[in-house]
Amino acid sequence: EAGVTQSPTHLIKTRGQQVTLRCSPISGHTSVYWYQQALGLGLQFLLWYDEGEERNRGNFPPRFSGRQFPNYSSELNVNALELEDSALYLCASRAGRNNQPQHFGDGTRLSIL
Amino acid sequence: GENVEQHPSTLSVQEGDSAVIKCTYSDSASNYFPWYKQELGKGPQLIIDIRSNVGEKKDQRIAVTLNKTAKHFSLHITETQPEDSAVYFCAASKGAAGNKLTFGGGTRVLVKP
Numbered sequence: 001e002a003g004v005t006q007s008p009t010h011l012i013k014t015r016g017q018q019v020t021l022r023c024s025p026i027s028g029h030t031s032v033y034w035y036q037q038a039l040g041l042g043l044q045f046l047l048w049y050d051e052g053e054e055r056n057r058g059n060f061p062p063r064f065s066g067r068q069f070p071n072y073s074s075e076l077n078v079n080a081l082e083l084e085d086s087a088l089y090l091c092a093s094r095a096g097r098n099n100q101p102q103h104f105g106d107g108t109r110l111s112i113l
Numbered sequence: 114g115e116n117v118e119q120h121p122s123t124l125s126v127q128e129g130d131s132a133v134i135k136c137t138y139s140d141s142a143s144n145y146f147p148w149y150k151q152e153l154g155k156g157p158q159l160i161i162d163i164r165s166n167v168g169e170k171k172d173q174r175i176a177v178t179l180n181k182t183a184k185h186f187s188l189h190i191t192e193t194q195p196e197d198s199a200v201y202f203c204a205a206s207k208g209a210a211g212n213k214l215t216f217g218g219g220t221r222v223l224v225k226p
Contacts, residue, residue, distance in 0.1 A: 042218045
């Protein structure tokens with residue numbers, strides 16, 4: 001069974017640009033989570049999508065947004081990139097049933113110059 | 114909101130010795146506590162989890178204990194091996210694993226051969 005896949009693996013952008021990151025969940029998983037792992041700040045919750053709807057949002061500005069498609073894959077969009085957005089962006093998926101854990105992909109490394 | 118503290122931040126052990134990592138959480142409503150292992154260049158990998166109706170759980174060389182009264186939980190790794198070297202994260206969430214994970218700051222474990 002394929003795990004959570006994320007693309008691209010690496011990205012380099014400049015300040016003010018926009019970026020889209022993609023995530024394909026494990027087959028059969030309906031929930032997708034996005035986390036930011038910045039150096040020295042640990043793993044911070046960004047967004048949670050379930051059945052195509054945004055269910056919860058972390059303490060991030062509105063320029064961080066996303067969506068979930070009917071096939072349960074997801075995109076994370078970041079507008080007006082700032083230097084502090086440099087981080088590893090991790091996607092996790094979970095089966096819709098209760099008491100199931102989140103499984104992570106290997107992330108997209110975003111560098112802002 | 115939930116706050117998770119993790120100690121120590123770094124841990125060096127001799128191969129074959131035991132390693133213990135401790136976490137405390139602030140929200141008494143949290144009821145799900147996973148542990149993840151993150152190797153260089155990879156996403157976090159779930160190694161064990163525990164729910165609030167259980168005090169202890171074991172899987173081969175790994176065990177987790179939970180003290181709900183004191184709001185702390187611990188990871189125990191016995192007979193450590195060089196491949197146990199990684200960064201370990203504890204996390205907490207509410208809602209039967211359906212909601213966001215709040216992570217501790219991580220523990221870098223080095224197992225010396």
